[in-house]
Amino acid sequence: MLKAELRKEYIQKRKALSSDEAFLLSEKIFNNFMRHFNPKEREKVHIFLPIPARNEIDTKIFIHYFLEHKIRVFVPKVAADQLVNIEIFADSIFEMSKWGIPEPVSNEDSGEDYFHYVITPLLYCDKNGNRVGYGKGFYDGLFQRISPETKKxxxxxxxxxxSVDDVWENDISLDYLVTPTKVLSFFKGLE
Incomplete structure (x- = not known):
């Protein structure tokens, strides 16, 4: 299917979830992530903040756990049409962006280009790791700037x-997909 068709279909599927269903599924995703990856103290995780109006995965579950366990947390913020990576802490202050995304008040880019994990928002991902997002290309740009060892x-x-039929040359595929039921690896021989 084409990205535009998948985008439309999965926006509707996500909207059909109740807030309780979305929260329970988010918890299952978090548990699968932890079982498979189990980040350690001082490791660096780049993670998106959820847009409540779009019924996105509730990553606040992840963020609270990471901060409590001294895992360094970085979130994206759009500045000058590019994602910058801002480190957050338990006392960080947030405001709503024009897209309805909670973002840190700070615009100070951390300068980090190595993360152990980048937990990536998406609407759909196929069995080859091809991601369909909102179509702005922010994460493809981020993936080009960070260390290739980072797990996407x-x-x-x-x-x-x-399958996503219209994969473009600049599209960067994911390394893993975590759902409520499984963790898919897009490396040959790994699961």
Whole structure:
């Protein structure tokens, strides 16, 4: 299927979830992530902040755990049409962006280009790690700037069932997908 069709379909599927369903599925995704990856103290995780109006995965579950366990947390913020990486702490202050995304008040880019994990928002991911987002290309740009050793991990309520037909040259695929039921690896020989 084409990205535009998948985007439309999965926006509707996500909207159909109740807030209770979305929260329970988010908890299952978090538990699968922890079982498979189990980040350690001082490791660095880049993670998106959820847009409540879009019923995104509740990554606040992840963030609270990471901060409590001294795992360094970085979140994206759009500044000058590019994602910057801002380190957050338990006392960080947030404001709503024009897109309805909670963002840190600070604009200070951490300068980090190595993360152990980048937990990536998406609407859909196929069985080859091809991601369909909102179509702005922010994460493809981020993936080009960070260390190739960083694990690029998508999180989604839904398992993949069809291929993305219009993968472009600049699209960077994910390394893993975490859903409520499984963790998919897009490396040959790993699961």
């Amino acid at each position: 991990i998508g999180v989604n309520y839904f398992d993949p069932d069809v």
